[in-house]
Amino acid sequence: MGRISDNELYQLVQEENKEALEQLYDRYEKLLFSFSYKILKQKELSEEAVQDVFMKLWRKKGIYAEHKGKFSSWLLTVTRNVCIDLLRKQTKNQVELMEKDMDIERTESLEETVTWNEERKVLKEAVNQLTIEQQEIVDLFYFKGYSQADIADKQKLPLGTVKGRIRLALKHLRNTYSKGGGKFG
CATH class of the missing domain: 1.10.10.10 (Winged helix-like DNA-binding domain superfamily/Winged helix DNA-binding domain)
Known part of the structure; x- marks a missing residue:
C-alpha cells in the first residue's frame, strides 16, 4: 500500500482519527516550526504556534477544501495566521504590563505626595x-x-x-x- 495523501489524512482527521493527525504532524511539524520561527523568532512561541495549528486541525471541521489549493500551502497559511495572533497577544500582554507598571508608578507617586504633604504639615506646625x-x-x-x-x-x-x-x-x-x-x- 502506498503513502496516504495529505487530503486523505485530513479527511480521516475530520472523522477524529488520531493516527491520521499524528501522521500529518510527523510530516509537517519541522516545516511549520521553521516557518513559525522565521516569523516569531522565539523557540517556545514557535512550538506553541505548531501546537495551535494541529489543535485547529483536530477541533475545526471542514476548514480545508481541496479545490482551493494544496494542503501544505493551506497549512502554511493557517500557521502564518496563528503566528500573527500570537504576536498580537504577546504585544497586548506587553502593553498591559507596561500599563500596570505605569499604574504602580502613579500609585507610588501619589503615596509619596501624600506622605510629603503630611510631613510638610508636621514640619510647618513645628516651625510655628x-x-x-x-x-x-x-x-x-x-x-x-x-x-x-x-x-x-x-x-x-x-x-x-x-x-x-x-x-x-x-x-x-x-x-x-x-x-x-x-x-x-
Missing part, C-alpha cells in the same frame, strides 16, 4: 512653635538660602547669636517633628 526670632532665622537660612554671616548682617546680630538661634531652632524642630511622626535630620 519656634519663637519669632528663630522662625525668621530658619526662614532666611533654610528656605531663602542665606549664609549665617549674611543673616547676622541683615538682622544686625552677632554671628554667635545667629548660630545659637539656628542650633536651638534645629533642636526644637527635631524634637517636635519626631513627636509628630516625621523624620528629621
Whole structure:
C-alpha cells in the first residue's frame, strides 16, 4: 500500500482519527516550526504556534477544501495566521504590563505626595512653635538660602547669636517633628 495523501489524512482527521493527525504532524511539524520561527523568532512561541495549528486541525471541521489549493500551502497559511495572533497577544500582554507598571508608578507617586504633604504639615506646625526670632532665622537660612554671616548682617546680630538661634531652632524642630511622626535630620 502506498503513502496516504495529505487530503486523505485530513479527511480521516475530520472523522477524529488520531493516527491520521499524528501522521500529518510527523510530516509537517519541522516545516511549520521553521516557518513559525522565521516569523516569531522565539523557540517556545514557535512550538506553541505548531501546537495551535494541529489543535485547529483536530477541533475545526471542514476548514480545508481541496479545490482551493494544496494542503501544505493551506497549512502554511493557517500557521502564518496563528503566528500573527500570537504576536498580537504577546504585544497586548506587553502593553498591559507596561500599563500596570505605569499604574504602580502613579500609585507610588501619589503615596509619596501624600506622605510629603503630611510631613510638610508636621514640619510647618513645628516651625510655628519656634519663637519669632528663630522662625525668621530658619526662614532666611533654610528656605531663602542665606549664609549665617549674611543673616547676622541683615538682622544686625552677632554671628554667635545667629548660630545659637539656628542650633536651638534645629533642636526644637527635631524634637517636635519626631513627636509628630516625621523624620528629621
